Amino acid sequence: MLKPFKAAVxxxxxxxxxxRLAGANLPRHVAMVMDGNRRWAREMGFEDAKIGHRYGAEHLDEVLGWCAEIGIDHVTVYVASVDNMRKRDSDEVDNLMRMIEEVVAERLSRxxxxxxxxxxxxxDVLPDSTRHALKLAEEATRDDGARLHLTIAIGYDGRDEIVNxxxxxxxxxxxxxxSVEDIAARLTADRIAGHLYTSGQPDPDLVIRTSGERRMSGFLLWQAAxxxxxxxxxxxxxxxxxxxLRALRSYAARHRRFGA
Incomplete structure (x- = not known):
């Protein structure tokens, strides 16, 4: 809890x-790598660093509220890579998946x-219960055309996505x-993009990564070009x-070149 003066400041x-962001050029689509749950828990003095995943899952709800408030209608969050699922300690993976089921999927279904x-x-790399919870949430939110759009990248790898x-x-x-010749003659970037996991959605304008790491870790390699x-x-x-808000301010101050 912030002290009263600090909270007021x-x-x-x-x-x-x-x-200062009023009237600024803001992103329509923000993608986020939600990194640092375990490190945060250790710094906060928790004996079990895995508790950071619960705080991280809870915090997503708050961040989505900020996005909705400012008018960002597409958000993509990186929850877990294929390597996370395969190489992390099984207890940690089980805990993370439980948080996805109990916090994220349940709240989105409301x-x-x-x-x-x-x-x-x-x-297919997810536990049955997690896959079922996410599919139910996806189905429950499917028919409302007025909704904002949240993409959860889970069991995700950008190179695998392009290959698939x-x-x-x-x-x-x-x-x-x-024929192979016909396929090669008609091959375009747009045709490949139509088969990505994110087909039909706009590419992210801004990618935010927390925890101080300066890398993409295979996240949206095609879409974030x-x-x-x-x-x-x-x-x-x-x-x-x-x-x-500082991330949005930084974005608004940039002149996007789109590779030019």
Whole structure:
């Protein structure tokens, strides 16, 4: 709990940052690598660092509220890679998956939630209960055209996504009876993009990674080719509204070149 004076200063600064963004060029789609749950828990003095995953899952709800408040209608969050699922300690993976089921999927399924859920990744590497909970949440949010859009990248690897997209496209073309020469002649980036996990969704304008790491870790390798990147030194559960607003301020100050 912030002390009264510190809380008042924080609130004033947040309002000032928000006011400066009025009329600014803001991202339509923000993607986030939610890094640092375990490190945050250790720094906070928790004996079991895995408790950071619960705080991280709870915090996603708050960050989505900030996005909705400012008018960002597409959000993608990186929850777990394929390597995370395969190489992390089984107890930690089980704990993370339980948090996804009990916190994220359950809250998104509530009628009051404004978010429509999309899934990106290899769901076959997830535990049955997690896969079932996420699919139920996806189905529960599917029919409301007015919803904001949240994509959860879980069991995800950007290189696998591109390989799978090309494979899917080739299989589709083969079923249609096209030759290799025909396929090669008509191959375009847009056709490959149509087979990605995120087909039909806009590419991210801004990618935020918490916890001080300066790398993408295989996240949205195709989609983020021209995204602006923002690296924040705080761990995900400690990612504050002012950190979020600073990222938007940085984005608004940039001149996007889209590879030019």
């Amino acid at each position: 924080y609130a004033f600064y947040a309002r000032r940052l928000r006011a 009628p009051a939630s404004p978010w429509r859920l999309h899934l990106a990744g290899r769901l 997209a090309i494979r899917s496209m080739l299989e589709e073309e083969a079923r249609a009876g096209h 021209y995204s602006e990147l923002h690296f924040c030194d705080v761990h995900w559960p400690g990612f504050r509204k002012i950190d979020f």
